[in-house]
Amino acid sequence: MSIDVLLQQIVNGLVVGSVYALVALGYTMVYGILQLINFAHGEIVMIGALAALFVTNALIAVGVPPALALVIAILAAMIICAIVGVSVERIAYRPLRTAPRLAPLITAIGVSIFLQQIAILVFGRNYFTFPEIIPKTPMQFGAVIVTPNEIVIFVTSLLLMAGLLFLVNKTKIGTAMRATAEDQKVAGLMGIDINKIIAFTFAIGSGLGAIAGVMVASNYGQAHYFMGFMLGLKAFTAAVMGGIGNLWGAMVGGLILGLVENVGLMFVRGDYKDIFAFVVLVLVLIFRPQGLIGEKVAERA
Amino acid sequence: MSALLENKRNQIIAFVALGIFLLILPFLAGMIGQAWVRILNITLLYVMLALGLNVVVGVAGLLDLGYVAFYAVGAYTWALLASNHFDLSYPFWVLLPLGAFLAALAGLMLGAPVLKLRGDYLAIVTLGFGEIIRILMNNLDKVSLPGSDTVYNLTNGPRGVTGIDGLNFFGFKVRQGIEVFGFQITGLQLYYFVFLAIAILSVWMVYNLQHSRLGRAWQALREDEIAAKAMGINVRNVKLAAFAFGALTGGLAGGLFAAMQGFVSPESFGLLESVMILAMVVLGGMGHIPGVILGAVLLAAMPEVIRYVADENVQQKVFGLVVIAPEVLRNLIFSLAMILIMLYRPRGLWPSPDRKSDAGGSAK
Numbered sequence: 001m002s003i004d005v006l007l008q009q010i011v012n013g014l015v016v017g018s019v020y021a022l023v024a025l026g027y028t029m030v031y032g033i034l035q036l037i038n039f040a041h042g043e044i045v046m047i048g049a050l051a052a053l054f055v056t057n058a059l060i061a062v063g064v065p066p067a068l069a070l071v072i073a074i075l076a077a078m079i080i081c082a083i084v085g086v087s088v089e090r091i092a093y094r095p096l097r098t099a100p101r102l103a104p105l106i107t108a109i110g111v112s113i114f115l116q117q118i119a120i121l122v123f124g125r126n127y128f129t130f131p132e133i134i135p136k137t138p139m140q141f142g143a144v145i146v147t148p149n150e151i152v153i154f155v156t157s158l159l160l161m162a163g164l165l166f167l168v169n170k171t172k173i174g175t176a177m178r179a180t181a182e183d184q185k186v187a188g189l190m191g192i193d194i195n196k197i198i199a200f201t202f203a204i205g206s207g208l209g210a211i212a213g214v215m216v217a218s219n220y221g222q223a224h225y226f227m228g229f230m231l232g233l234k235a236f237t238a239a240v241m242g243g244i245g246n247l248w249g250a251m252v253g254g255l256i257l258g259l260v261e262n263v264g265l266m267f268v269r270g271d272y273k274d275i276f277a278f279v280v281l282v283l284v285l286i287f288r289p290q291g292l293i294g295e296k297v298a299e300r301a
Numbered sequence: 302m303s304a305l306l307e308n309k310r311n312q313i314i315a316f317v318a319l320g321i322f323l324l325i326l327p328f329l330a331g332m333i334g335q336a337w338v339r340i341l342n343i344t345l346l347y348v349m350l351a352l353g354l355n356v357v358v359g360v361a362g363l364l365d366l367g368y369v370a371f372y373a374v375g376a377y378t379w380a381l382l383a384s385n386h387f388d389l390s391y392p393f394w395v396l397l398p399l400g401a402f403l404a405a406l407a408g409l410m411l412g413a414p415v416l417k418l419r420g421d422y423l424a425i426v427t428l429g430f431g432e433i434i435r436i437l438m439n440n441l442d443k444v445s446l447p448g449s450d451t452v453y454n455l456t457n458g459p460r461g462v463t464g465i466d467g468l469n470f471f472g473f474k475v476r477q478g479i480e481v482f483g484f485q486i487t488g489l490q491l492y493y494f495v496f497l498a499i500a501i502l503s504v505w506m507v508y509n510l511q512h513s514r515l516g517r518a519w520q521a522l523r524e525d526e527i528a529a530k531a532m533g534i535n536v537r538n539v540k541l542a543a544f545a546f547g548a549l550t551g552g553l554a555g556g557l558f559a560a561m562q563g564f565v566s567p568e569s570f571g572l573l574e575s576v577m578i579l580a581m582v583v584l585g586g587m588g589h590i591p592g593v594i595l596g597a598v599l600l601a602a603m604p605e606v607i608r609y610v611a612d613e614n615v616q617q618k619v620f621g622l623v624v625i626a627p628e629v630l631r632n633l634i635f636s637l638a639m640i641l642i643m644l645y646r647p648r649g650l651w652p653s654p655d656r657k658s659d660a661g662g663s664a665k
Contacts, residue, residue: 031421035421037421037424091640092640092644095644096643096644096647099643099647099648100587100647100648102358102364102583102587103583103643103647103648104643105583106579106580106583106584106639106643107639107640107643107644109576109580109639110636110637110638110639110640110643111636111640112636113632113635113636113639114633114636114637114640116632117629117632117633117636118633120626120629121625121629233428233432233572236425237425237429240421240422240425244421244422269440271436271439271440272436272440274432274436275432275433275436275437277429278429278430278432278433279429279433281425281426281429282414282415282426282429282430285415285418285422285425285426286414286415286417289417289418289422291422
């Protein structure tokens with residue numbers, strides 16, 4: 001249990017955590033606007049990973065250089081996921097905006113099962129190997145070993161998060177998103193097209209999810225139709241831990257969850273890794289019921 | 302339909318007809334195959350589970366996504382204390398109450414720290430709790446105390462516990478079935494009647510509870526927690542009572558499950574199971590007992606019926622070839638049905654006539 005091991009686990013935790021954070025952003029953005037747990041988001045991530053995998057392999061097979069193939073595949077996966085995400089919102093969530101709150105939760109669960117089955121039909125049940133395009137040759141920094149693949153994942157995540165923060169806080173459409181999250185009715189009166197903003201939110205969240213899916217698949221070297229389940233669960237846990245509905249909360253929550261899991265591995269057996277994540281979540285929520293960064297919402301009578 | 306049921310005489314006729322139907326149902330199912338009797342029994346267990354969760358989610362408005370954990374506690378209590386895993390064989394009148402009690406205790410343990418949480422925060426913590434219980438069942442097969450090398454096998458891990466005693470009434474083994482006047486009643490059919498009796502008992506209990514002082518307090522809590530507090534309701538105790546009662550029902554159903562199956566493994570108690578039970582409550586009509594029963598029957602039986610209809614042979618006959626793997630087709634139809642029912646009946650198939658808001662309504 002030396003300091004070297006600790007450093008190594010912190011590095012591993014940051015890489016995994018940055019992916020959690022990207023997925024958590026998808027949950028938290030939707031929750032911020034619709035107060036809906038979008039259970040299907042994990043499946044969107046899975047579709048992104050599988051779509052990118054198949055497009056990459058197809059392009060490499062016809063002679064496209066691997067790096068270019070990966071970039072095209074990621075773009076294709078983002079477009080596919082954005083279309084799926086927006087369609088899910090349009091078909092399964094929008095008609096239920098004024099319904100009792102648990103109704104869209106149940107359709108979200110239905111959509112999640114549905115998308116898994118579609119993925120089996122389109123891609124199959126197998127575990128697919130993700131081609132190693134960004135090298136995974138270990139590099140030594142002092143006592144810590146990092147692969148170029150991990151560095152790319154971490155840096156890309158940070159850039160994407162910075163980009164999202166800029167989009168939400170500094171642009172016109174971001175202002176509209178925040179206004180919609182604050183009060184849909186009033187935002188509508190101010191001339192904001194609510195439906196368009198919500199669709200846009202789903203598109204952005206799903207696009208980020210697609211990239212996160214590719215990252216997970218390339219990090220572990222494989223993808224399959226059930227990968228979205230646990231990843232989605234962890235990411236949602238991260239979003240809640242940080243304070244759901246809050247972008248910074250999702251990022252911090254994701255990174256902390258990744259760190260806690262990996263550093264925790266030093267103390268408990270690998271089998272208990274998942275327990276660790278949930279125990280930390282319960283502890284955080286007991287002492288800060290609104291999440292780490294969440295604002296304290298006044299109770300309304 | 303409701304106008305027809307206003308009439309007292311029609312009501313009695315309807316009840317008698319339903320009673321007769323429920324009594325001959327296992328024999329009808331038995332004619333197709335014992336597998337169908339098992340489906341009936343599982344459906345009855347789901348009815349109990351949905352009724353228990355309905356108290357927590359539908360009546361008291363606390364969103365619980367880890368309900369299956371209590372089912373698991375009940376099932377493992379029975380499995381570990383009445384199987385050759387520890388070479389124990391306690392009778393049912395110890396096991397069922399003990400399982401229900403331990404589950405209720407787990408409910409209190411979960412409820413106490415999360416009292417302050419509401420809405421979706423509560424959902425994720427209960428979900429985490431469910432996962433913790435499942436992971437523990439998976440991994441408590443190699444427990445060692447610090448400073449000692451002895452490894453204890455508590456739950457037998459992912460392999461599950463086998464060779465579990467069935468329900469034995471003082472020497473009479475329900476599993477073996479019985480012959481009455483030359484008429485053979487199989488063990489599964491006997492289980493059906495036991496489960497039916499307990500399910501009816503649960504309906505009676507939930508109904509009375511819902512219309513008691515405590516039940517009204519739960520509803521007040523669901524509609525508006527702050528107003529309920531102002532009216533002098535002890536919110537903490539009332540919430541804990543909801544958790545404990547829901548868990549108790551789950552634990553009872555779990556014990557019965559272990560007794561019938563003779564085998565339990567962590568696989569039966571995943572998150573999807575919790576989600577299914579929640580879907581039964583919401584799809585049927587939260588807080589409304591007939592609706593919840595309808596939801597449970599529909600969601601428990603539908604996949605099995607679709608499995609039969611979407612069979613490869615049927616596809617072969619209709620299309621001349623197997624278009625989609627039956628398993629996939631089954632899940633596709635099932636998920637589409639869930640989505641469509643919610644889209645067209647957002648308040649559930651058979652909602653409570655006097656219900657105003659739903660779980661977490663005041664937390665928004």
